Amino acid sequence: QVQLVESGGGLVRPGGSLRLSCAASGSILSVTTMGWYRQAPGKERELVALITGGGSTNYADSVKGRFAISTISRDKNKNMVYLQMNSLEPEDTAVYYCNALVYLTTMNYQNSWGQGTQVTVSS
Numbered sequence: 001q002v003q004l005v006e007s008g009g010g011l012v013r014p015g016g017s018l019r020l021s022c023a024a025s026g027s028i029l030s031v032t033t034m035g036w037y038r039q040a041p042g043k044e045r046e047l048v049a050l051i052t053g054g055g056s057t058n059y060a061d062s063v064k065g066r067f068a069i070s071t072i073s074r075d076k077n078k079n080m081v082y083l084q085m086n087s088l089e090p091e092d093t094a095v096y097y098c099n100a101l102v103y104l105t106t107m108n109y110q111n112s113w114g115q116g117t118q119v120t121v122s123s
Helices: none
Strands: 002-007 010-012 018-026 030-039 046-051 057-059 070-075 080-085 094-103 109-113 117-121
Touching (some): 002 094, 002 109, 018 094, 018 117, 030 070, 030 080, 046 070, 046 080
Parallel strands (some): 010 117
Antiparallel strands (some): 002 018, 018 080, 030 046, 046 057, 070 080, 094 109
16 A cells, blocks of 8 residues: 655745655555646646656646746655745645656555645735
8 A cells, every 4th residue: 555645735825835745655666657636616626736756847837837936856765755935925825736657566566645735825
């Protein structure tokens, strides 16, 4: 079994910053792509950012322009992924989910999700 646990969400004022963290644990051989998704009330879950095993990153168009600096990073040794979010706006309010493609063996992989962490941007 693989478990992803997010942390770092909370209430922040517009213009503020938050850093989300996600730790993968369990019977893990290796973790390739890790990413963050979010789901706002009444909307579908959408990609925020992802980072491959080689360190390449990709950001959703919805965050490229508004986040002054939006950085996804990872610690491969700890199987952790982070998302630094700056210049947050009310429209960033959502539940943020961690996602990881986890290899349990060389032939068996699992697309894993965390339980989510709430981010609320409000004055």
